[in-house]
Amino acid sequence: MSASILETKALTKAFGGLTAVDKIDLSVEAGKITSVIGPNGAGKTTLFNLIAGVYAPTSGEILFQGNPLGHAPPHKRAALGIARTFQNVLLFDNMTALENVMTGQHPRSRYGFFEAAFRLPKSHREEEAISLAAKRYLTLVGLGMYADRNPLSLPLGQQKLLTIARALATEPKLLLLDEPGAGLNALEKQSLSELIRRIREMGVTIVLVEHDMDLVMGIAEWVIVLDSGQKIAEGTASQVQKDKKVIAAYLGEEEAIE
Amino acid sequence: MLAALKKHKWSYVGMAACLLLLVLLPTEYLLAEKISLLTAVGVYSIVAVGLCLLMGYTGQVALGQAAFFGLGAYISAVLSTTHNVNPWLAMLIAAVATGAFAYVVGFPILRLRGNYLAMATLGLGIIMWVLFRNLSQYTGGPDGITGVPDLSIGGFVFDTDLRKYSLIWAFCIVILLISQNVMRSRAGRALRAIHGSEGAAESVGVNVTQFKVKIFVLSAVYASVAGSLYAHQTNAIGPGSFDFLASVLILTMAVVGGLASVWGAVFGAAAILILKIEWIPEMSKMSFFRPLFMSGAAYLISYGLLLMVVMIFLPNGLFVSLRDAFDSWRRRRTQRGVAG
Numbered sequence: 001m002s003a004s005i006l007e008t009k010a011l012t013k014a015f016g017g018l019t020a021v022d023k024i025d026l027s028v029e030a031g032k033i034t035s036v037i038g039p040n041g042a043g044k045t046t047l048f049n050l051i052a053g054v055y056a057p058t059s060g061e062i063l064f065q066g067n068p069l070g071h072a073p074p075h076k077r078a079a080l081g082i083a084r085t086f087q088n089v090l091l092f093d094n095m096t097a098l099e100n101v102m103t104g105q106h107p108r109s110r111y112g113f114f115e116a117a118f119r120l121p122k123s124h125r126e127e128e129a130i131s132l133a134a135k136r137y138l139t140l141v142g143l144g145m146y147a148d149r150n151p152l153s154l155p156l157g158q159q160k161l162l163t164i165a166r167a168l169a170t171e172p173k174l175l176l177l178d179e180p181g182a183g184l185n186a187l188e189k190q191s192l193s194e195l196i197r198r199i200r201e202m203g204v205t206i207v208l209v210e211h212d213m214d215l216v217m218g219i220a221e222w223v224i225v226l227d228s229g230q231k232i233a234e235g236t237a238s239q240v241q242k243d244k245k246v247i248a249a250y251l252g253e254e255e256a257i258e
Numbered sequence: 259m260l261a262a263l264k265k266h267k268w269s270y271v272g273m274a275a276c277l278l279l280l281v282l283l284p285t286e287y288l289l290a291e292k293i294s295l296l297t298a299v300g301v302y303s304i305v306a307v308g309l310c311l312l313m314g315y316t317g318q319v320a321l322g323q324a325a326f327f328g329l330g331a332y333i334s335a336v337l338s339t340t341h342n343v344n345p346w347l348a349m350l351i352a353a354v355a356t357g358a359f360a361y362v363v364g365f366p367i368l369r370l371r372g373n374y375l376a377m378a379t380l381g382l383g384i385i386m387w388v389l390f391r392n393l394s395q396y397t398g399g400p401d402g403i404t405g406v407p408d409l410s411i412g413g414f415v416f417d418t419d420l421r422k423y424s425l426i427w428a429f430c431i432v433i434l435l436i437s438q439n440v441m442r443s444r445a446g447r448a449l450r451a452i453h454g455s456e457g458a459a460e461s462v463g464v465n466v467t468q469f470k471v472k473i474f475v476l477s478a479v480y481a482s483v484a485g486s487l488y489a490h491q492t493n494a495i496g497p498g499s500f501d502f503l504a505s506v507l508i509l510t511m512a513v514v515g516g517l518a519s520v521w522g523a524v525f526g527a528a529a530i531l532i533l534k535i536e537w538i539p540e541m542s543k544m545s546f547f548r549p550l551f552m553s554g555a556a557y558l559i560s561y562g563l564l565l566m567v568v569m570i571f572l573p574n575g576l577f578v579s580l581r582d583a584f585d586s587w588r589r590r591r592t593q594r595g596v597a598g
Contacts, residue, residue: 052461078463086461092454094518095447103447107463113472116443117436123443130444170462 011060022229035220083172098147104169307523308480314517317453322383328500330485360478402496516575
């Protein structure tokens with residue numbers, strides 16, 4: 001692993017007596033698609049929330065582009081270039097699809113209340129750039145024609161694509177996708193895989209948490225396996241599939257990895 | 259610019275209609291009979307629109323807006339009456355002081371998630387009213403302050419009802435336009451995002467606490483400006499205008515008009531003031547209602563009933579519901595036009 005964009009060092013998060021993430025060391029290579037997998041309760045989403053800054057680690061640290069993130073809140077991490085989507089979508093239902101994506105441009109624009117109140121030239125300039133960028137990202141995920149729709153009027157598959165567009169609009173270096181495939185049909189998963197590859201080609205590093213093994217094995221260039229808060233294996237998809245500890249962790253859980 | 263004009267065509271039409279109405283309204287009949295009501299609609303619209311920005315757009319519930327309204331009125335009145343400060347300067351000082359006060363109160367509360375703001379502002383409203391009433395050496399106690407001077411520009415004194423009406427509505431229109439511009443901007447999207455989901459708003463880089471505090475302070479400044487205008491309009495103020503019932507009155511205006519709508523605030527203020535000043539006193543003449551009129555109970559009951567009915571049947575408010583109905587009627591009509 002050469003240039004790593006994200007590293008965690010002995011990262012630990014305990015909720016009372018439960019250690020959800022237990023001394024995890026990992027390194028995410030820049031420009032690659034990395035997948036974090038593991039059975040339910042393995043600590044995948046907690047790991048995401050630690051990286052995104054929703055939780056403060058109990059101990060250990062997270063380095064982004066070599067700099068420790070410390071206790072930086074989520075909005076600062078977004079500005080640094082860490083974007084995320086949520087398992088439960090969390091779209092803004094009080095605005096249109098396009099406005100949702102425009103909100104994503106928040107850290108890449110500056111004008112505030114005053115410029116807006118008096119419609120100063122700066123607000124026009126920035127607003128035009130924001131709306132152009134948002135339309136571009138909306139088109140990228142294939143929702144260009146739904147710009148004026150309320151996000152909740154879209155089917156779940158498109159809602160998930162919309163959250164990806166919103167996250168991309170923050171112009172991230174690292175994109176965290178929390179179960180992007182959950183609830184999608186086979187066709188939608190197919191186009192999701194293609195979209196994720198296209199995003200990688202734009203130079204964005206992707207880390208995804210995913211339950212769907214077909215999706216993971218199809219696109220992940222590096223797979224990290226968690227179980228009970230610990231990292232039990234990592235490698236390429238085919239390496240991980242043969243790992244005895246991984247098979248054991250998954251046994252009794254759904255089907256073993258094919 | 260043209261595209262923006264086209265996109266928001268109906269809101270500009272609405273705005274033009276409002277302006278026309280405002281110019282035409284002060285007819286002789288109204289001048290004689292209702293000008294103070296129309297002026298009061300302007301004053302309360304300013305307070306209500308602040309609450310709409312805070313509650314309707316950002317989702318932060320505040321129940322003590324009368325505290326800031328009263329602070330503006332009292333600071334203006336005290337400075338311009340007993341200390342001979344220029345009324346405009348007094349208004350500015352009041353706005354800055356009230357904004358600073360809202361910041362000090364709001365910052366620790368708005369850092370927390372959940373509706374702590376509702377509880378805190380409820381308490382604040384009650385405390386401020388007690389202070390207005392009991393700090394007699396400054397506020398005149400229950401009698402309040404009289405002899406508040408009129409506002410003036412150069413030699414032009416805003417001393418007649420029509421002049422006061424014009425001045426207050428000029429302020430109101432400017433504040434409504436500013437509010438509308440802000441809500442359609444980057445900051446407005448950030449505020450609406452907070453309402454939608456604080457977690458998601460943070461994830462796209464919105465400093466949630468900072469924006470919540472900013473909009474809380476802005477709503478307090480609006481209320482303060484309205485309070486100053488009110489003091490100079492009526493030339494006399496007392497604690498009765500800034501009690502808990504006043505906060506409920508403002509809340510009802512914002513809810514009835516439609517929380518997530520800037521122009522709805524005017525609609526709500528007008529509807530509630532007509533109810534308060536015209537209808538409830540009329541009802542009090544009917545023997546059936548008379549027992550309700552002990553100690554202002556009729557007002558509380560009316561506002562409470564209205565809040566319940568609107569929340570249950572028209573949760574977007576009267577104004578927004580009417581506008582949506584109009585929109586869908588227009589859409590049906592154009593569709594039929596295309597089909598035919």
